Amino acid sequence: MADTTTMPTGRSSARPFDPPAELSKLREKRPLSRLEYPDGHLGWLATSHALVREVLADRRFSVRAELRHLPVGAPAQQPRPAPPGTFSAADPPEHTRYRRLLTGQFTVRRMRQLADHIKAITDEYLDAMERHGSPADLVEVLAKPVPAQVICELLGVPFAERDQFQDHAYALFRLDSGPEELGAAYTAVHEFVRGLVTAKRSAPGDDLLSGLTASDLTDEELVNIGFTLLGAGLDTTANMLALGTFALLAHPDQLAALRAGESTVDQAIEELLRYLSIVPFTVRVALEDVELGGALIKAGETVTVSLAAADRDPGKFPHPDALDLGRPTAGHVAFGHGIHQCLGQQLARVELQVVLPALVNRFPSLRLAVPSEDVPLRTDMLIYGVHHLPVAWDR
Numbered sequence: 001m002a003d004t005t006t007m008p009t010g011r012s013s014a015r016p017f018d019p020p021a022e023l024s025k026l027r028e029k030r031p032l033s034r035l036e037y038p039d040g041h042l043g044w045l046a047t048s049h050a051l052v053r054e055v056l057a058d059r060r061f062s063v064r065a066e067l068r069h070l071p072v073g074a075p076a077q078q079p080r081p082a083p084p085g086t087f088s089a090a091d092p093p094e095h096t097r098y099r100r101l102l103t104g105q106f107t108v109r110r111m112r113q114l115a116d117h118i119k120a121i122t123d124e125y126l127d128a129m130e131r132h133g134s135p136a137d138l139v140e141v142l143a144k145p146v147p148a149q150v151i152c153e154l155l156g157v158p159f160a161e162r163d164q165f166q167d168h169a170y171a172l173f174r175l176d177s178g179p180e181e182l183g184a185a186y187t188a189v190h191e192f193v194r195g196l197v198t199a200k201r202s203a204p205g206d207d208l209l210s211g212l213t214a215s216d217l218t219d220e221e222l223v224n225i226g227f228t229l230l231g232a233g234l235d236t237t238a239n240m241l242a243l244g245t246f247a248l249l250a251h252p253d254q255l256a257a258l259r260a261g262e263s264t265v266d267q268a269i270e271e272l273l274r275y276l277s278i279v280p281f282t283v284r285v286a287l288e289d290v291e292l293g294g295a296l297i298k299a300g301e302t303v304t305v306s307l308a309a310a311d312r313d314p315g316k317f318p319h320p321d322a323l324d325l326g327r328p329t330a331g332h333v334a335f336g337h338g339i340h341q342c343l344g345q346q347l348a349r350v351e352l353q354v355v356l357p358a359l360v361n362r363f364p365s366l367r368l369a370v371p372s373e374d375v376p377l378r379t380d381m382l383i384y385g386v387h388h389l390p391v392a393w394d395r
Contacts, residue, residue: 004034004036004042005022005026005036006071008026009379011384013377016377017246017250019306019308019309019312024312026047027313031293032292032293032295037070037302044295045303046305047310047313048315049310049317049333050316052306053333054292054293056337058338061303063095063283064090064091067285068284069283071281084224085217085222085224086224086225086228087225098225101212101217105211105212111346111347111350114350122358122359123358133395134392134394135391139238139387144234147237147241148166150347151233151234154208155230156205156208156210157230165192169230169235171184173231173235173382189230190224193223193226193227194219194223197223197226209222229343232344233344236278239385240272240278240348240352241351241352242389243276243278243386244276245356245359246375247272247276248356249366249368249391250372255360257326263326267325268356271323271324272352272356273329273334275311276384277310277311277333278334279382281307282305282340283304287299317329335348365394368390369392
């Protein structure tokens with residue numbers, strides 16, 4: 001078909017914070033486009049804010065793993081149902097059951113109660129960064145270890161054992177990981193979490209996994225819940241911290257406004273979430289024929305919704321390609337929308353609200369240690385960000 005496209009993925013080192021330029025062109029020309037998937041499936045791509053929210057809120061679209069096709073990466077050999085407990089790939093009523101058990105662990109109140117502890121963890125790493133001296137790789141000295149320690153403590157994972165699963169977990173997010181590598185990484189992380197669940201069953205502690213052992217969840221469900229939470233908690237917030245810092249350093253006027261308190265920290269974080277949208281897309285599958293945006297989505301067809309394109313839609317956000325920490329950002333979809341909206345979003349917000357201001361205030365002269373074009377972008381990963389962020393400061 002002449003109007004069929006493949007998923008745009010190209011990023012420009014000159015504009016590292018912008019989604020692929022082709023997404024904007026598609027949104028302007030035809031916000032619901034025919035999309036050819038790597039396995040040959042012919043589905044759809046939604047790029048406007050209105051259509052993205054509509055798909056994500058419609059229960060006629062499924063997240064089930066055995067139904068969906070992915071727009072990037074190697075084609076799956078044989079799509080299979082997600083194992084029990086994988087709430088991110090389950091429809092109601094299974095999803096409802098898991099979500100109810102987990103929502104109480106991630107309330108706004110509980111996450112805000114963690115703020116002081118997250119501040120203490122952050123200060124320890126900032127102290128170590130200061131002792132290390134300029135220059136440093138912000139990813140390694142701050143962006144990765146802080147979220148890793150927080151999620152480990154929340155789940156009851158011994159932080160000293162993080163190396164046993166961290167590298168394997170990151171392999172699961174790489175677009176170039178082959179089937180054997182993915183299988184080995186998946187098995188390694190699952191076995192680690194399985195040992196953890198067994199330990200919590202016999203000697204529960206004051207942590208999330210221990211709390212869930214008192215529910216009616218099976219060991220298999222607990223392992224897959226722990227696997228999902230661990231992977232998400234490690235990678236997403238780490239990339240928001242690193243890429244968010246990069247964006248602030250590249251926009252000194254906005255960094256100055258944040259330091260001066262010209263916009264609230266909460267407001268600034270929401271704008272960074274909108275502007276960066278590090279989870280670039282998600283997918284849904286039509287369970288029945290659905291009319292959408294003037295087109296008929298047939299049952300079984302996959303719709304990829306571009307969160308990054310939706311959050312840069314000028315129909316929703318005026319001058320969307322500008323970073324403006326004072327702008328209203330209500331309705332952004334950086335955490336998704338609908339019943340599958342990110343479970344850990346409040347934890348991510350608290351971490352960002354604590355770490356970014358603490359960093360830029362501790363190091364007033366913080367700057368990039370290399371030209372911005374030389375910062376290595378994570379264009380080879382499902383979650384966008386930077387592989388390294390070399391920074392410098394005056395002592």
